[in-house]
Amino acid sequence: MNTFRFIPLLVAGALALSAVPASAATTLDGTVGPGFTMTLTKGGKNVTSLKAGSYTFRVVDKSAAHNYVLTGPGIKDKEITGLAPVATKSVTVTLKKGTYMYYCTPHKSSMMGSFTVS
Numbered sequence: 001m002n003t004f005r006f007i008p009l010l011v012a013g014a015l016a017l018s019a020v021p022a023s024a025a026t027t028l029d030g031t032v033g034p035g036f037t038m039t040l041t042k043g044g045k046n047v048t049s050l051k052a053g054s055y056t057f058r059v060v061d062k063s064a065a066h067n068y069v070l071t072g073p074g075i076k077d078k079e080i081t082g083l084a085p086v087a088t089k090s091v092t093v094t095l096k097k098g099t100y101m102y103y104c105t106p107h108k109s110s111m112m113g114s115f116t117v118s
Ligand SMILES: [Cu+2]
Pocket: 065, 066, 067, 104, 105, 106, 107, 111
């Protein structure tokens, strides 16, 4: 076997792999308020199931009466947007297999949703 022909192939292969970052996060869109509603969508569709991996939650909080909290495997009641300010925030997290829930703390019984990760 000709070693000098093989080496350029290895280099080309390494470059091709490094061109695709393993940590590329998928963006999910969340909204909360101004009424007693909250959503989580991906490409305009309600999120009910996802593949495990890295996701950026981009949350638009339209009310000072609500917050947007995410909880599930590896994530314990993470507040993405808080109660006081009306704000838009992006948080990148790693989702593992299991069931996640998003909710508003003061209105958890009515303002919540869930999705599964496989
Ligand atoms: Cu609320």
